[in-house]
Amino acid sequence: GNSVTQMEGPVTLSEEAFLTINCTYTATGYPSLFWYVQYPGEGLQLLLKATKADDKGSNKGFEATYRKETTSFHLEKGSVQVSDSAVYFCALNAGGTSYGKLTFGQGTILTVHP
Amino acid sequence: EAGVTQFPSHSVIEKGQTVTLRCDPISGHDNLYWYRRVMGKEIKFLLHFVKESKQDESGMPNNRFLAERTGGTYSTLKVQPAELEDSGVYFCASSPQAGAAYEQYFGPGTRLTVT
Numbered sequence: 001g002n003s004v005t006q007m008e009g010p011v012t013l014s015e016e017a018f019l020t021i022n023c024t025y026t027a028t029g030y031p032s033l034f035w036y037v038q039y040p041g042e043g044l045q046l047l048l049k050a051t052k053a054d055d056k057g058s059n060k061g062f063e064a065t066y067r068k069e070t071t072s073f074h075l076e077k078g079s080v081q082v083s084d085s086a087v088y089f090c091a092l093n094a095g096g097t098s099y100g101k102l103t104f105g106q107g108t109i110l111t112v113h114p
Numbered sequence: 115e116a117g118v119t120q121f122p123s124h125s126v127i128e129k130g131q132t133v134t135l136r137c138d139p140i141s142g143h144d145n146l147y148w149y150r151r152v153m154g155k156e157i158k159f160l161l162h163f164v165k166e167s168k169q170d171e172s173g174m175p176n177n178r179f180l181a182e183r184t185g186g187t188y189s190t191l192k193v194q195p196a197e198l199e200d201s202g203v204y205f206c207a208s209s210p211q212a213g214a215a216y217e218q219y220f221g222p223g224t225r226l227t228v229t
Binding site (some may be wrong): 015032034041042043044046051097099101104107 | 164212
């Protein structure tokens, strides 16, 4: 079946540090890949997505590139801020008969200190 | 535009009791999804409604869980009788269209604690 594996957290960084959160996936076919973020007290919201190989999703300074050869979709940001503290979820949608189903990784807690 | 809302935000019940969670999707969204996250693990899909029909209920764990979406608007998820392992956060999401490339809009979740 389909699965997503994220690097284990929590991740603690100082403001302006470089961020990488690793995400790899297993899926049949050609899934779409997503990063969702959950800020404290809120629901998940889409951060960025990529729907085909070599696509780069970007938003709010975050980037991730869909790498089919390594089945990866690592999240990066060059300079994190305290306001980036949140839980980050990598997810995929493989389409097919379960075309509404998102498969999530376990989430990575990011804490950014001033 | 109001987002996805869920009620209650937190529920504490005893094992064997019944709990009903409610989700109000974004107005006009035909697609509604339920997910849950147990004890810091991954968020798992439960089911997908298209309007009032169950498109995919492959993630429903057992027959103690019953989801409905009468009239194709809000949805309820009933757990009867609740067990300890049902504790977790239940998320609802909605979208105007469904498919591999489409974003889902999530509510804040209902935290269910079964004691």
